[in-house]
Amino acid sequence: MPEAYRLFWAVNLPEDMKAVLARLQDRLRHPALDAKWVEQENLHLTLKFLGETEAATVTALVDAVRERVSGSGSVLLELCGCGTFGRPPRVLWVGVQGDVPRLRAVHERVEEACRPLGFEPETRGFSPHLTLARLRAAGRGLPREVAAAAAAVGSLGTLSVTSIELMRSRLSPRGPVYSVLASVNL
Numbered sequence: 001m002p003e004a005y006r007l008f009w010a011v012n013l014p015e016d017m018k019a020v021l022a023r024l025q026d027r028l029r030h031p032a033l034d035a036k037w038v039e040q041e042n043l044h045l046t047l048k049f050l051g052e053t054e055a056a057t058v059t060a061l062v063d064a065v066r067e068r069v070s071g072s073g074s075v076l077l078e079l080c081g082c083g084t085f086g087r088p089p090r091v092l093w094v095g096v097q098g099d100v101p102r103l104r105a106v107h108e109r110v111e112e113a114c115r116p117l118g119f120e121p122e123t124r125g126f127s128p129h130l131t132l133a134r135l136r137a138a139g140r141g142l143p144r145e146v147a148a149a150a151a152a153v154g155s156l157g158t159l160s161v162t163s164i165e166l167m168r169s170r171l172s173p174r175g176p177v178y179s180v181l182a183s184v185n186l
Contacts, residue, residue, distance in 0.1 A: 003055040005181070006169045009065065009110050011045040011103075011161050012180070013130075017079070018043045020156050021094065024082070025132050028092065028150060032143045035092065035133040042178050045096065045130050047164060048110050050119055057117060062166055062182040064113040072109070072186040075102045075161040079130065082153035089135050089142060094156060096128040103128055106164065106186065162186055 013021070022040040029037070053061070081095040096103070104126055111121045135142075142150065166182040 004052045005055055005058070006171070007050040007053045007058075007061075007181070008167050008169065009047040009050070009114075010165055010167050011047065012165050012167075013043055013045070014159060017157060017159055021079070021130065021132065024094070024153065024156065028082075028132065028146055030143045030146045033133075033146055034136040036136060036175075037133045038131055039175060042176060043130060043132075044167070044178070045128060047107050048114060048119070048122070050114065058166070058181060061114065061117055062184065064117060065110055065164075065166070066184045068109040068113040069106055069164065069184055069186055072102070072106055074186060075099045075106065076158060077103065077128075077161060078158045079156040080154060082132075082150040084135070084142065084150075085127075085129075086135075091131055092133040092135060092142075092150070093129040093131050094153070096130070098158065100128060103161070106161075110164070 018040050021043050025037055050061075075098075077096050077098040077100075079094050080097045083093060083095065085091040085093065107126045107128075115121060141147070163183050163185045165180045165184070168179050168181050170177045170179075
């Protein structure tokens with residue numbers, strides 16, 4: 001059986017931005033909120049989840065994405081606002097503003113590059129966000145204090161995206177461990 005990796009393409013964040021997001025997570029923690037918080041070192045913006053991928057495909061995948069996204073230029077983003085996905089809420093996230101059309105173009109180029117290698121495009125629309133936590137208690141909304149704190153989140157800062165990374169995710173009992181397999185400059 002060929003070796004396989006669990007992969008995704010992402011925008012990694014600078015350490016200072018991860019620290020800002022970790023402080024926000026601390027403000028949003030509440031005893032009544034049953035959540036699995038994303039570890040500070042794992043905070044990122046997913047461009048495309050690939051799932052289990054044969055290791056032998058990695059080089060072709062990196063080459064195809066590099067060919068499509070190189071020369072795109074940097075993307076200036078602002079992390080701003082906080083909300084949830086799902087009814088009942090299942091994901092607590094921070095929003096992305098700024099040059100979102102250019103980020104969407106990078107996402108589309110990644111999708112186009114991956115398709116010939118057997119990775120179908122996502123059927124849901126691309127909704128750029130950073131996941132802070134996955135909420136576990138089905139049927140429950142956010143506690144009032146958490147909802148109020150989330151609604152009050154404004155700008156958390158800006159970042160200039162100059163590259164995207166192919167990430168490997170190793171699942172462990174303590175949570176996923178991410179490592180960069182390749183970085184592609186925009």
